[in-house]
Amino acid sequence: MTEAFQDGWAWWVIALAVGVPVLLVVLTEVIGTLTRRNNPVAGPLRLLRNWVVPAGAVLALLAFAIQSPADQVWVRVVATVFGFLVILLVLSSFNVALFANAAPGSWRDRIPTIFVEIARLALVVVGLALLFSWVWEADVGGLITALGVTSIVIGLALQNAVGGVISGLLLLFEQPFKIGDWLDTGGVKGRVVEVNWRAVHIKTGAGIQIVPNSTLSGASFTNMSEPEGPYFATTSVSFSTDDPPHEVMALLLEIADALPMRLREPRASVDYAGGGAYGVSIPVAGPADAGRALSMYLSWLWYASRRRKFALDGDSTDPLAEPQRLVEALAVIAPTLHLREEDTESLLASARLERYGVGEVVLPAGVIPDEVKIVVSGRAVLSLDVDGGRIDFAGADTGDLIGQTALTRERTQAVTVAGEILTVVVIPLATVDSLIRTRPRLAAEIGASLELKRKLAAETLAGLGVEQSRLLGR
Structure with missing residues (x-):
C-alpha cells in the first residue's frame, strides 16, 4: 500500500473516485438552475457533464492511475476522443458567448448561420489535425496541402455558382x-x-x-421600406389651363385628405408645374398601401372634377350635364317631393345632378348643409365617427334625402359616404323651403325621416356604450 502511494497511482484513484462524482453532482445542480432560467450556458455545461468529464476521468485512469504507456493504442484512442470532446466544448462555449445573447440588429445577430457552421467546421478540422499530429504523430501536412489544392480546383470550376452563393451570404449578413x-x-x-x-x-x-x-x-x-416613417404615394395629373390653378390644387388636397389609408401627419402636398400639370404626394403607411391609395384617389378625382366642371386630362365632358338626364331624375324623385307638373320648370332651373364614386364622402359630419340631396340611383351609407373609426347605422336608397338638417339649420352628426356609384339630385335650400311651404305633408315626412335617423344614431351609440356628447369631440 505504501508503494502505491509512493508511486502516486493510489492518489489518482482516490481523487477520481471522490472528485468525479462530486463534480458531476455540482454540475447537475448548476445545469438545473440555468435550465429553469433558460440560460444558454446550460448547453456547454451539459456537454461537460455528460461527455468531457467521463472521458477525462477514463484518460486520467489509464494514463496516471493504471500508468499505461502513452503509445498504447487504447490510451491514444481515449486521448483522441477526449481531445475531440474538448474541441466541441470550446466551440460550444464560444458560440454561447458570442451569439446566444446577441442584441437584435447587431453584427452578431446578422451573421448567417452558414458562416458560423463553416467557421466551426474549419476549427474542428484544424483541431483534429493538431490532435492527430500530437496523439498519433501523424503527418497531416500533406493532407492539408492536398485539400487546399482540391478546394482551389473546385472553386475555379464552380466560380459562377459559388459567386452567387457568396453574394447571397453577404446579402444575408449585411441585411x-x-x-x-x-x-x-x-x-x-x-x-x-x-x-x-x-x-x-x-x-x-x-x-x-x-x-x-x-x-x-x-x-x-x-x-422603399427604409427608413421607417411615412411613404409617399405620388402621381401626376393634368387639367386644362383654363381651370384656376389654386382651385384645382384645393380640390386635389381635399380628395387626398379624404382617403382612408392616408396618414394624418404629414399632410398631402400638391405642386403646380405649369401648363395644367400637377404633382400629388400622399403619405401612406408603406408601399403596400400606395397602389390602393392611388387607384382610389384617381377614381375619386374623376368624379370630383366632373362635379366642379374641371377638365381632368383636358376633358370636362359629363353625361349628367345633358338636360334630359335631369328631367328623368326629377321623374324618379317626384313621389318623394310630391312634385306637381308646374314644379318641373323651377327645379330644372335650380337643381343639378351629381355623381359620386364608391367610398367618396357625400356629406361630412359637423357641417350645416345649404342644400339637400336626393338619391336617384345607388346607395349611400350613414356612419358615426367614434374613437377614430366609423360605425354604420343607416342607409339612403333611391328617393331618400341626404342633408335634411339644412332645413333645421343644425350641424350633421353623421358622415354620408357613397356605398355604390351614387347619383343624386342637388336642390338648393331655398327651393326646398318653397316646396315645404305649400306641402305640409312633405314637411312632416322630412321631419319623421330626420327623427328616425337621430333615433338610429342614438341606439347605435348606446349599443357601443358611447355618450352622445363625445360624438365628433363635442
Whole structure:
C-alpha cells in the first residue's frame, strides 16, 4: 500500500473516485438552475457533464492511475476522443458567448448561420489535425496541402455558382433589406417574399420575380421600406389651363385628405408645374398601401372634377350635364317631393345632378348643409365617427334625402359616404323651403325621416356604450 502511494497511482484513484462524482453532482445542480432560467450556458455545461468529464476521468485512469504507456493504442484512442470532446466544448462555449445573447440588429445577430457552421467546421478540422499530429504523430501536412489544392480546383470550376452563393451570404449578413420590404431594382419593383443563398424572390403585380443575388450585389437598388416613417404615394395629373390653378390644387388636397389609408401627419402636398400639370404626394403607411391609395384617389378625382366642371386630362365632358338626364331624375324623385307638373320648370332651373364614386364622402359630419340631396340611383351609407373609426347605422336608397338638417339649420352628426356609384339630385335650400311651404305633408315626412335617423344614431351609440356628447369631440 505504501508503494502505491509512493508511486502516486493510489492518489489518482482516490481523487477520481471522490472528485468525479462530486463534480458531476455540482454540475447537475448548476445545469438545473440555468435550465429553469433558460440560460444558454446550460448547453456547454451539459456537454461537460455528460461527455468531457467521463472521458477525462477514463484518460486520467489509464494514463496516471493504471500508468499505461502513452503509445498504447487504447490510451491514444481515449486521448483522441477526449481531445475531440474538448474541441466541441470550446466551440460550444464560444458560440454561447458570442451569439446566444446577441442584441437584435447587431453584427452578431446578422451573421448567417452558414458562416458560423463553416467557421466551426474549419476549427474542428484544424483541431483534429493538431490532435492527430500530437496523439498519433501523424503527418497531416500533406493532407492539408492536398485539400487546399482540391478546394482551389473546385472553386475555379464552380466560380459562377459559388459567386452567387457568396453574394447571397453577404446579402444575408449585411441585411440591406428583409422579408416584407419593398424593393425597386430599376427593372423590378415589388415586395420581398423570400431570400435564399442564390436569389431574392420579389412579388410584383404580375407574379413572383426571381432576381439573382449576384445581380443585386453588383448593382444599386432602392429599399422603399427604409427608413421607417411615412411613404409617399405620388402621381401626376393634368387639367386644362383654363381651370384656376389654386382651385384645382384645393380640390386635389381635399380628395387626398379624404382617403382612408392616408396618414394624418404629414399632410398631402400638391405642386403646380405649369401648363395644367400637377404633382400629388400622399403619405401612406408603406408601399403596400400606395397602389390602393392611388387607384382610389384617381377614381375619386374623376368624379370630383366632373362635379366642379374641371377638365381632368383636358376633358370636362359629363353625361349628367345633358338636360334630359335631369328631367328623368326629377321623374324618379317626384313621389318623394310630391312634385306637381308646374314644379318641373323651377327645379330644372335650380337643381343639378351629381355623381359620386364608391367610398367618396357625400356629406361630412359637423357641417350645416345649404342644400339637400336626393338619391336617384345607388346607395349611400350613414356612419358615426367614434374613437377614430366609423360605425354604420343607416342607409339612403333611391328617393331618400341626404342633408335634411339644412332645413333645421343644425350641424350633421353623421358622415354620408357613397356605398355604390351614387347619383343624386342637388336642390338648393331655398327651393326646398318653397316646396315645404305649400306641402305640409312633405314637411312632416322630412321631419319623421330626420327623427328616425337621430333615433338610429342614438341606439347605435348606446349599443357601443358611447355618450352622445363625445360624438365628433363635442
